[in-house]
Amino acid sequence: MTAKSSRAVAATTATPRAQPKLSTAKAKPCRLLWRTRVVMAERGVRSVSALRRQLAALGIEISEAQLGRIVDGRSSHFNAQVIAGLLTALNCGLSDLIAVR
Numbered sequence: 037m038t039a040k041s042s043r044a045v046a047a048t049t050a051t052p053r054a055q056p057k058l059s060t061a062k063a064k065p066c067r068l069l070w071r072t073r074v075v076m077a078e079r080g081v082r083s084v085s086a087l088r089r090q091l092a093a094l095g096i097e098i099s100e101a102q103l104g105r106i107v108d109g110r111s112s113h114f115n116a117q118v119i120a121g122l123l124t125a126l127n128c129g130l131s132d133l134i135a136v137r
Contacts, residue, residue, distance in 0.1 A: 069135040070109040075126050087125060096121035 081087050084104045091098060098118055105111040106118070122133060 067137045069137055070106065071133055071135055072107045072109070072122065072126075075128050075132055076107065079126050079128075081126065087122075090125040091118070091121045094121050094124055 076082075076087060081090070084100055084107050087107070088098065088100055088103050091103070096117055102111065106114070106122075119130075119133075123130065126133070
C-alpha cells in the first residue's frame with residue numbers, strides 16, 4: 037500500500053468527532069419592543085406623515101401605511117435602510133428605538 041492510499045484509508049476509517057449536545061431546555065425567544073412612537077414624541081415629531089417627510093428628505097421612500105405599522109410595532113419585516121433612516125431622522129441610537137425583553 038502506498039503512503040497516499042494509506043492516508044485515504046485512514047481518512048475514511050477515522051472515527052467522527054463527538055458533537056456537542058444541544059440543550060433540551062426550551063428557552064423563550066427575546067421579544068423586541070419598538071419604541072418608535074415614544075422616540076417620536078421625545079423628538080417632537082407629532083405624526084407618521086411628518087416622520088415620512090423626514091425620511092423622504094433623506095431619500096428613503098416608504099408608504100405611510102407601512103411606516104404606520106412600523107411606528108405602531110405591527111410590522112414583522114424591516115428594511116435596513118428604513119431603520120437607518122429612522123435612526124438618522126430621529127437622531128437616536130438603535131437601543132433608543134428598540135427594547136429587548
